[in-house]
Amino acid sequence: MRYAQLVVGPAGSGKSTYCSTIVKHASDAKRIVEVVNLDPAAEHFDYEPLVDIRELIHLDDAMEDEELKFGPNGGLVFCIETLLENSDWLEEQLGDVDDDYILFDCPGQIELYTHLSVMRKIVELLENWNFRICVVFLIDSQFMVDGAKFLSGTMAALSVMVNLELPHVNVLTKMDLLTKTARKQLDNYLEPDPHILLADMRNAHSKWHEKYAKLTEAIGEVIENFSLVRFYPLNIKDEESIENILITIDNIIQYGEDADVKIRDFDEEDDNVNCD
Numbered sequence: 001m002r003y004a005q006l007v008v009g010p011a012g013s014g015k016s017t018y019c020s021t022i023v024k025h026a027s028d029a030k031r032i033v034e035v036v037n038l039d040p041a042a043e044h045f046d047y048e049p050l051v052d053i054r055e056l057i058h059l060d061d062a063m064e065d066e067e068l069k070f071g072p073n074g075g076l077v078f079c080i081e082t083l084l085e086n087s088d089w090l091e092e093q094l095g096d097v098d099d100d101y102i103l104f105d106c107p108g109q110i111e112l113y114t115h116l117s118v119m120r121k122i123v124e125l126l127e128n129w130n131f132r133i134c135v136v137f138l139i140d141s142q143f144m145v146d147g148a149k150f151l152s153g154t155m156a157a158l159s160v161m162v163n164l165e166l167p168h169v170n171v172l173t174k175m176d177l178l179t180k181t182a183r184k185q186l187d188n189y190l191e192p193d194p195h196i197l198l199a200d201m202r203n204a205h206s207k208w209h210e211k212y213a214k215l216t217e218a219i220g221e222v223i224e225n226f227s228l229v230r231f232y233p234l235n236i237k238d239e240e241s242i243e244n245i246l247i248t249i250d251n252i253i254q255y256g257e258d259a260d261v262k263i264r265d266f267d268e269e270d271d272n273v274n275c276d
């Protein structure tokens with residue numbers, strides 16, 4: 001068995017930072033976690049990728065092509081489709097290492113996960129290659145601190161769940177940036193309680209709420225009754241917070257239960273540092 005996290009979420013939600021944070025945290029525990037960059041437009045990340053889609057195709061290739069003439073969003077979908085057409089390339093790059101653990105750092109265009117089928121096809125490929133996958137949906141906690149935003153973030157998380165049909169963990173990123181008041185407000189929502197949400201939206205006296213109060217209420221109840229959506233806060237400055245997220249995901253993909261946990265001999269590695 002092989003293990004993977006598909007790291008998805010809106011633009012700038014912290015996907016690449018999450019990947020480098022998990023790699024660093026894991027390596028401190030002498031555990032090997034690799035990252036694959038699936039973002040053809042990535043400009044910067046703080047990890048050494050095992051595989052980089054930009055070596056196959058860069059967003060600029062699609063946008064600057066005289067015939068294709070794609071804009072950034074169409075170009076991105078084209079790049080992921082190109083990756084699918086070249087699945088042999090990806091398979092070869094990933095190798096065939098039993099019990100490995102890979103984070104897939106995905107692009108930030110939310111439509112890739114909510115209604116297009118390209119990411120679903122990537123998932124099918126990975127499953128065929130024996131990966132057990134957990135989707136990690138990241139959302140910036142700063143956009144979740146009032147009732148309406150929380151509801152809209154929840155709906156985004158739900159549509160990813162429904163579209164990708166995989167075990168799923170929602171993570172609230174950038175907790176270190178929240179003020180005390182915002183953190184308190186967010187705590188009310190972490191175990192989603194439609195009553196608190198509704199009270200909050202009622203207090204907002206918005207026209208939308210007046211008109212759609214029943215809809216908001218119904219959505220809130222569906223979320224609660226089916227325990228559909230839960231959010232895990234992540235503070236990358238707190239090792240315990242990182243560990244909690246990792247343990248949660250490991251349990252979901254049953255990592256460590258039937259895997260020979262990979263441990264790297266760091267002393268040996270340090271003697272052979274390759275600085276190219």
Ligand SMILES: Nc1nc2c(ncn2[C@@H]2O[C@H](COP(=O)(O)OP(=O)(O)OP(=O)(O)O)[C@@H](O)[C@H]2O)c(=O)[nH]1
Pocket residue numbers: 009010011012013014015016017018039106107108109173174175176177235236
């Ligand atoms: N303080 C703080 N900043 C963060 C955190 N996560 C991400 N950032 C910052 O937020 C910005 C975006 O982070 P990225 O990790 O590049 O986000 P991304 O989701 O990979 O972005 P795209 O790939 O462009 O969609 C960067 O400036 C990060 O330094 C966090 O947990 N805390």
Ligand SMILES: [Mg+2]
Pocket residue numbers: 015016017039042105106
């Ligand atoms: Mg990124």
